[in-house]
Amino acid sequence: MPNWLLPENIADVLPSEARKIEELRRLMLDNFRLYGYELVMPPLLEYLESLLTGTGTDIDLRTFKLVDPISGRLLGLRPDMTTQVARIDAHLLNRASVTRLCYAGNVLHTHPSGLHATREPLQIGAEIYGHAGLEADAEIQELALSTLALAGFPQVRLDLTHVGVLRAIIEGDAAAARDEAALYLALRAKDVSDLKALTANYAPQTRDALLALTQLYGDIDVLKKAREVLPDLPGIAKALAELAALAASALGRAEVAIDLADLRGYQYESGAMFALYVPGLPNAVARGGRYDHVGEAFGRARPATGFSLDLRELARLLPTAERKHSIRAPWGNAPELKEKIAELRKSGEVVIQSMPGHSNELDEFECDRALVLDDNSSQWILKNLG
Numbered sequence: 001m002p003n004w005l006l007p008e009n010i011a012d013v014l015p016s017e018a019r020k021i022e023e024l025r026r027l028m029l030d031n032f033r034l035y036g037y038e039l040v041m042p043p044l045l046e047y048l049e050s051l052l053t054g055t056g057t058d059i060d061l062r063t064f065k066l067v068d069p070i071s072g073r074l075l076g077l078r079p080d081m082t083t084q085v086a087r088i089d090a091h092l093l094n095r096a097s098v099t100r101l102c103y104a105g106n107v108l109h110t111h112p113s114g115l116h117a118t119r120e121p122l123q124i125g126a127e128i129y130g131h132a133g134l135e136a137d138a139e140i141q142e143l144a145l146s147t148l149a150l151a152g153f154p155q156v157r158l159d160l161t162h163v164g165v166l167r168a169i170i171e172g173d174a175a176a177a178r179d180e181a182a183l184y185l186a187l188r189a190k191d192v193s194d195l196k197a198l199t200a201n202y203a204p205q206t207r208d209a210l211l212a213l214t215q216l217y218g219d220i221d222v223l224k225k226a227r228e229v230l231p232d233l234p235g236i237a238k239a240l241a242e243l244a245a246l247a248a249s250a251l252g253r254a255e256v257a258i259d260l261a262d263l264r265g266y267q268y269e270s271g272a273m274f275a276l277y278v279p280g281l282p283n284a285v286a287r288g289g290r291y292d293h294v295g296e297a298f299g300r301a302r303p304a305t306g307f308s309l310d311l312r313e314l315a316r317l318l319p320t321a322e323r324k325h326s327i328r329a330p331w332g333n334a335p336e337l338k339e340k341i342a343e344l345r346k347s348g349e350v351v352i353q354s355m356p357g358h359s360n361e362l363d364e365f366e367c368d369r370a371l372v373l374d375d376n377s378s379q380w381i382l383k384n385l386g
């Protein structure tokens with residue numbers, strides 16, 4: 001095997017793609033800043049227990065593990081930065097009031113989430129800690145929509161769901177509570193036959209409600225239907241009311257859909273969740289929601305909500321960036337030449353000096369002008385290259 005082969009679903013990013021990704025990263029972080037989100041940079045690896053605190057088995061299976069040669073303890077390479085940021089809020093900042101944090105960095109997955117998905121996404125996200133009310137969820141939803149619009153996706157579909165519905169259904173039923181993990185899996189795959197088998201011995205009310213969840217998707221009217229067919233439990237009423245309020249706050253900004261069985265995610269969510277879809281891609285491009293119990297697992301209960309997305313995946317959907325117009329200049333030590341080049345760069349021009357004996361081969365730049373020495377005036381002047 002050639003030693004330059006990269007592992008499955010791991011790839012180099014070449015110039016024009018890297019540029020697109022980097023531009024998106026800057027644009028998004030700048031947008032988060034306009035809303036008052038402070039940037040943090042958690043480490044690429046941590047002790048495994050800390051990395052997995054408050055999360056489910058999904059995240060454990062997605063985590064690359066290695067041994068720390070210094071402590072001998074097991075380390076994990078982060079598969080998701082959201083819980084790291086919750087740790088920073090809970091432990092390091094120790095603020096009592098609302099904290100808004102954002103982040104961007106590589107994460108690693110043991111298995112790709114789809115056939116062609118990368119195992120090294122570039123995750124970017126924003127989180128609010130310290131406010132339990134729906135205002136925080138609405139702000140995150142609005143931030144996610146405005147960020148995608150800025151990135152060139154004005155037309156998105158917002159799918160809403162709520163962990164509270166399933167929780168309320170299984171709460172009072174010991175058999176269902178015992179099967180929680182299997183029920184999650186069957187529901188998110190909308191696997192009705194599996195669900196029928198699992199629920200065969202449950203109380204009829206629980207079984208009917210679980211089977212009804214697989215049908216409760218579509219436009220906003222699904223909420224009305226859910227009120228009719230789901231049991232009259234306070235947890236369900238509260239969750240449906242929250243979804244109605246969040247749907248209303250997105251009206252006019254996105255096409256809103258409800259899918260009460262869409263419980264994907266990393267199993268740390270505790271309330272309303274959303275997924276954003278753009279035309280042409282079957283998978284969600286961004287996911288977010290409330291996860292109030294992660295801070296608690298870190299020893300400080302803090303309400304939390306946020307969203308994140310993979311910049312690499314999103315950048316792939318954008319057209320190749322236009323090549324930047326630039327200037328070709330000769331290599332040389334003449335002070336006038338160096339001065340002229342410095343002046344052009346200061347004014348924002350890209351000036352590429354040719355190495356003696358070589359021409360430039362560029363993906364990202366297009367030299368449409370050349371810096372040449374004018375014979376008559378002995379000045380360095382710009383000449384258009386046609």
Ligand SMILES: N[C@@H](Cc1c[nH]c[nH+]1)C(=O)O
Binds near residue numbers: 080126265287289291
């Ligand atoms: N990190 C979560 C999304 C999220 C961010 N904040 C809250 N939820 C995911 O990748 O699915």
